[in-house]
Amino acid sequence: MTKNDIFFKTLVFIACLLPLTFLITNFFLQKLGANPVETIIRDTGLWSLRFLMMTLCITPLRKLVGWQWGMKIRRMLGLYAFFYACLHFTAYLWFEEFFDFAAIWTDVMERPFITMGFITFVLMIPLAITSTHAMIKKLGGKRWQQLHRLVYLIAITSILHFWWMADSKGVLTTPIIYAVIIAILLLMRIFFLKKSSKFLGK
């Protein structure tokens, strides 16, 4: 890694911690509103989804715009998506359910949006574990890549989690915006796939 790379990655690393910093600061300043726990759970979930979307932007940016620098931070963004998902999940387990595992089990089994959230979190775990260079080597590039295609499924389950939660009033404006962005990012993959298979065909 060059000096510039280290500087760039450090900068991104710190920037990715800003949402958490804001949450913690505002919590102690009592600026998270009347229901701080609700804000904490929603914000961490939303940031996980946002980091996931940023991760999915890297390849299209490389292929369409030719931006190579994204590859240097793709793993970090993906891990931050997992990091915020961990905070989200922990906040739910602790602040919302106070580790009442019977209630949590009922939630996971009977409430579709929580089922989807749980599936999303579980699917993220193997990707986080196999994110190191050592694991890539151990698995071999091709198998590693196949495993990490799970991210497309994660994108879908996480958007379903968000969509089915809606809010109590059934307003879907925000989930629709996120779903459209995810859909575009995923459709681009199909487009790339068709293009490359055509190229190979010739």
Next chain:
Amino acid sequence: MLIKLPDDILSSEITPESIYQQRRRFIKGMALTAAGITTSALMSACNNQNGNASSSKTAPTQNAPVFDDLKSSEFNTDEELTKWEHAINYNNFVELGDGKTSPIKNADKLVTRPWSVSVEGEVDKPGTLDIEEILTQFDLEERIYRLRCIEAWSMVIPWVGFPLSLLLKRFQPTSKAKFVEFISIHDPKRLPGQRSDFPLVWPYVEGLRIDEAMHPLTILSIGMYGKVLPNQNGAPIRLVVPWKYGFKSSKSIVKIRFVEKQPLPSWVQAQPDEYGFYSNVNPLVPHPRWDQRTERRIGEFFKRDSMLFNGYAEQVASLYTGMDLGKNF
């Protein structure tokens, strides 16, 4: 009762103690406040046309405590009151927007004067009451009630109001009056929520069985924390039914109808699998998307257990004897 004044009021705007002491009777205070609200509503309406909201101008008037010597009630809870700032900042009032903090932001879109409530349907003496008549003709009480939202949060609010039954009886409901329907304001030109594609049919409709409506716990509220009801909390007059989920307590009511058939409340019409006509607080009947066994009291970090009929079982359980509360949710 301790009434905290928000610290954003200039000391020059606070009524001097001597003048305040002279306002022993709330009626005088009310007259002043009503005039003040009308003036500030007009002012903000004018300012809005110039593109400036002036909610700060209406605030001092609305924040002034105007009710004192209120009759206390045997139903009052001695639990810690929810902070005023939370009670006015965290609201579900879709007419003023769908987020929790939208109602306070859009509060000046609700015009509360002139205002009247018409009472019709299965009554011998249908009629209309002007808000000023309502404010002066009923003995006001302070009712400190728990408020439990269907979204699993709760507050403790000191309402100012009077039993709904006192108003209803004046109109002499007939024997056909089996239910009471409450219709809220319909003003899509001003109310942003009624212009949006929000999945509710306007105006907002709610309903109670006649015995629920006549129950001594059921009140019409015109104030809270000793002050005039803020717009985002359902000014100028709202229903409070403390043993039911909050959405049953209609805000900004303009019409009360006695009917023979069970009314179709707005939420029941929109999402019949999630919202029921009775909507009594019941920890054992889960909402499809979340548990109702616990609730977060606003101001507390962890959740607490919810209570059947929101803790008012002693007073209201007999209304539902023999009824399957799971089916009639």
